[in-house]
Amino acid sequence: MLSPENTIIVPLSGIDQNGVHTSSITFGYVVARVDVEALEVAAKRAAEEWRLLAGRVEWNTAQKSFQVRVPVSGSLPSNYALVKFTTSKFPSTKIPITPFDNDSATFLEKPPVKFFRHASTLNSLADFASKKAPIVSLHVSLMANCACVGMTLPHGIFDATGMGQVVKALNSCLNGLPWSPPKISSSNILAAELKRLRDSESVGDPHPPGLVNLQRDFTSVNVKNVLTLGASCASEFLWHRVKPAAIYLGANVVEEMVANVKKQAADEGKGWVSTGDVLVAFLLKAAYLEEGPTSPNALTISAAVSLRGVLAESNRDFEAYTHNALLPLAFPPLTVQQVSSMSLYEFALIHRKAIEDMRNIPYIQGYEKWVPSIGGAAIPARRKGTDSWLLSNQVVGGVNKLNLGSEPLGFWHWMLPFMPDHVFTVNKLSGGYILDGFSGIRPPRLRAIEKALDGIRKGEPLVV
Known part of the structure; x- marks a missing residue:
């Protein structure tokens, strides 16, 4: 003991x-x-x-x-x-x-x-x-x-x-690398900061655009909404027969894709986008390559994004904060046809704007004041005629950086025992990137992604 x-x-x-x-x-x-x-x-x-x-x-x-x-x-008990x-x-x-290399654009078998x-x-x-x-x-x-x-x-x-x-x-x-263990504290700086924001007057717009988007696409945790989400997951597995799938894009492929998008960004002058923005946009546009132009569905996209950068502006301890420090964001209203017709840059820019709209104190404060009003927790909503995706860019976390002493052949992700439908993660692997659709993707969309990858391999990109 x-x-x-x-x-x-x-x-x-x-x-x-x-x-x-x-x-x-x-x-x-x-x-x-x-x-x-x-x-x-x-x-x-x-x-x-x-x-x-x-x-x-x-x-x-x-x-x-x-x-x-x-x-x-003190020392720990022997058992x-x-x-x-x-x-x-x-x-x-x-x-x-x-097998994969810097020029790969391929599916990986999980x-x-x-x-x-x-x-x-x-x-x-x-x-x-x-x-x-x-x-x-x-x-x-x-x-x-x-x-x-x-x-x-x-x-x-x-x-x-x-x-x-x-x-x-x-x-x-x-x-045998030098390192310093993260700080262990008997107080929780995030809990204290969230309480302060919840209890204080709004420092900006109490209903910022990013939060309005989230409130539209997320809902309270009650029996009806949980069952609706569960039914959506069951439908994907049992009716649409989704299959886990991951694609690997090598360093050269990603570099060329991002360079082309950033050239368009410079030409149009609308705003900067990151590699992660481009990869997210590529996967979703590739998935809708075939059905996108004629689909009648709406499209909701949400992501989990770290709050550390925002909160570290006033407290540097947040830079190394260990526990969960993330909130969800949601894209503005979109249709599948809109996304299908956009350029890769336009869609990547929407992703960048959604992140910027939540990385600020008014959003965090607004979220903290809103969540108690719906029961203290929120989950993704599911609606008929709407495709919903949830993504997580984990590159900044460095979860792939485990050197086990021999060549890396794959890197995978699972969330158990429960995960929503249409979830994928972005991570690095051997200089390139792995996009892991670990909750499953519909077979027709897998074929569309393969077509997009084949275009890359032939030097004729179909998603631009």
């Missing part, structure tokens, strides 16, 4: 517990080979040096919230598990490995999650609390042609940036 005087309580904010405590995130790394013993030693060392990783989730009855009890001083580390051996099993995540891996914070289980889970599957390494973390404690900090800790300990 840990003595209370050797521990501190790390509270979690309302954003940590706004639905994400029901899910965990698994990142899967495929490599040619891995030193399993060295990896386990490094994981334990990371938890020793950054004691948050050695913490245990608890339920605070008085506060009605989850928290993490962290051992910060205290720093991490959950499991292995499997499949000496005759091979997984498909799709291996099953069972090779990256042990069956006993937990999901919800309630499970972590009841079982007093380690926060970090690592699973290694040794295959005939590769090794699969999975890291699973509770989303109710870390967002992609926080998970990137865990990856950095493991990578530093594995490869």
